Amino acid sequence: MERITSTKNQAVQLMKALFTRKSRNEHGLFPVEGAVMIREALSNGLVPHLVLAEDKFEELAGQLEAAGARAHLASPNVLSAACDTVTPQGIVCAFTLPEELPEENLPEKLVILDGVQDPGNCGTIWRTADAAGIGGIVFGLKSADPLSAKVQRAAMGSGFRVGYRSCDLTELLPALRVKGYSIISSALDGEDFYARTPVGEKFALIIGSEAHGVSQTTKDASTHILKLPMRGGAESLNAAVAAGIMMYELMR
Amino acid sequence: MERITSTKNQAVQLMKALFTRKSRNEHGLFPVEGAVMIREALSNGLVPHLVLAEDKFEELAGQLEAAGARAHLASPNVLSAACDTVTPQGIVCAFTLPEELPEENLPEKLVILDGVQDPGNCGTIWRTADAAGIGGIVFGLKSADPLSAKVQRAAMGSGFRVGYRSCDLTELLPALRVKGYSIISSALDGEDFYARTPVGEKFALIIGSEAHGVSQTTKDASTHILKLPMRGGAESLNAAVAAGIMMYELMR
Numbered sequence: 335m336e337r338i339t340s341t342k343n344q345a346v347q348l349m350k351a352l353f354t355r356k357s358r359n360e361h362g363l364f365p366v367e368g369a370v371m372i373r374e375a376l377s378n379g380l381v382p383h384l385v386l387a388e389d390k391f392e393e394l395a396g397q398l399e400a401a402g403a404r405a406h407l408a409s410p411n412v413l414s415a416a417c418d419t420v421t422p423q424g425i426v427c428a429f430t431l432p433e434e435l436p437e438e439n440l441p442e443k444l445v446i447l448d449g450v451q452d453p454g455n456c457g458t459i460w461r462t463a464d465a466a467g468i469g470g471i472v473f474g475l476k477s478a479d480p481l482s483a484k485v486q487r488a489a490m491g492s493g494f495r496v497g498y499r500s501c502d503l504t505e506l507l508p509a510l511r512v513k514g515y516s517i518i519s520s521a522l523d524g525e526d527f528y529a530r531t532p533v534g535e536k537f538a539l540i541i542g543s544e545a546h547g548v549s550q551t552t553k554d555a556s557t558h559i560l561k562l563p564m565r566g567g568a569e570s571l572n573a574a575v576a577a578g579i580m581m582y583e584l585m586r
Numbered sequence: 587m588e589r590i591t592s593t594k595n596q597a598v599q600l601m602k603a604l605f606t607r608k609s610r611n612e613h614g615l616f617p618v619e620g621a622v623m624i625r626e627a628l629s630n631g632l633v634p635h636l637v638l639a640e641d642k643f644e645e646l647a648g649q650l651e652a653a654g655a656r657a658h659l660a661s662p663n664v665l666s667a668a669c670d671t672v673t674p675q676g677i678v679c680a681f682t683l684p685e686e687l688p689e690e691n692l693p694e695k696l697v698i699l700d701g702v703q704d705p706g707n708c709g710t711i712w713r714t715a716d717a718a719g720i721g722g723i724v725f726g727l728k729s730a731d732p733l734s735a736k737v738q739r740a741a742m743g744s745g746f747r748v749g750y751r752s753c754d755l756t757e758l759l760p761a762l763r764v765k766g767y768s769i770i771s772s773a774l775d776g777e778d779f780y781a782r783t784p785v786g787e788k789f790a791l792i793i794g795s796e797a798h799g800v801s802q803t804t805k806d807a808s809t810h811i812l813k814l815p816m817r818g819g820a821e822s823l824n825a826a827v828a829a830g831i832m833m834y835e836l837m838r
């Protein structure tokens with residue numbers, strides 16, 4: 335295993351670049367930090383391409399090498415230069431971008447992000463979807479990038495288990511409706527979530543942006559516009575909390 | 587209204603100090619940043635003591651002065667020196683610490699934080715408790731400080747509407763049990779939340795720490811140990827999301 339000593343090394347520069355969306359799409363790779371997340375990615379069939387590891391992670395780096403990655407040992411300061419976290423995890427691996435869910439064959443239970451921009455919210459919703467048993471997650475165009483390190487960190491491995499798709503919702507939602515999905519928008523002017531008409535076996539739960547909620551186009555394409563009861567003085571819920579309450583209730 | 591030009595001014599130094607727990611307790615004051623949050627605090631009966639405002643917030647500063655506060659105008663850089671946010675909100679006001687909920691007369695529906703340390707999680711749970719209609723929130727000794735700026739920011743005003751108490755849970759929980767409360771611990775080794783035996787009108791839902799869950803002492807004092815179903819591969823939920831799902835379900 336080659337040892338990298340310079341932060342100017344090409345592999346270090348490539349890894350660092352992958353923390354931007356543009357470079358991820360150019361190279362077809364995305365970075366995963368830390369042994370736990372890397373093992374999750376491997377065990378979910380993702381293909382490793384390039385790994386930088388401190389000596390203490392040499393064994394895991396060797397496994398990644400055996401799975402086809404170029405592996406390098408590096409000092410903590412070189413790792414720091416390659417990563418975007420304040421506290422680097424000692425190992426970072428670039429994986430090939432996963433295949434997105436096929437538009438023609440989406441799961442029956444979906445959660446859809448309509449402009450949810452906070453990466454922590456997006457990742458937390460992904461993690462909760464996994465726990466609730468939701469089959470897939472769709473990122474609308476104005477949402478955070480599903481493969482950003484912050485989203486994946488908040489998803490805590492669920493980003494490798496629950497399939498996703500990035501697409502334009504103005505095309506997707508009418509197509510889903512034709513296929514018999516209930517399209518459920520959560521909005522502050524909606525009807526009581528707990529008094530909803532049944533949503534059936536196929537549904538897409540749509541979570542709107544933190545600042546503006548679901549877009550008008552999305553509302554127009556919806557079969558249900560629902561709101562969780564607000565009993566006290568709070569005007570709204572955190573997007574990830576609202577998503578969690580509704581996903582768990584819909585999956586009961 | 588006096589104008590402050592030096593960041594070394596005593597009022598600026600006092601305000602800055604209030605961003606630490608020790609100083610808040612010493613002075614009996616806590617800082618609230620931004621016009622929206624300050625108006626929420628005022629309208630919920632909190633007593634303003636000291637305000638620093640940029641010129642554009644002179645009217646609000648005047649209202650606070652009329653309500654008994656010492657008010658000062660200051661430049662943005664002086665405001666910056668007095669606050670802990672990266673983007674200061676143009677006005678900051680120190681309010682008298684609110685009275686805590688009396689231990690002898692707690693609300694019938696409670697959420698209790700047993701070592702929840704992330705201020706964002708604590709504040710989000712507070713906000714969700716408000717929306718769900720929970721009557722009060724209790725901060726166990728190892729939880730974040732309820733009056734920290736980060737907790738209050740995440741609570742988005744619910745921190746002024748839903749009463750709180752900070753106390754030692756090892757004393758509180760047995761006392762609540764004697765009074766007929768169900769003590770509900772959420773734990774990964776619990777029984778199915780949705781198949782629970784009824785919890786009755788008086789209950790305390792306990793949320794454990796992000797890293798270790800509820801403590802053994804808390805479990806021993808519980809009448810119910812419950813777990814939300816984990817259907818996919820996720821091992822756990824974010825603490826604020828889990829709290830939200832359970833609070834809304836218990837308040838249906």
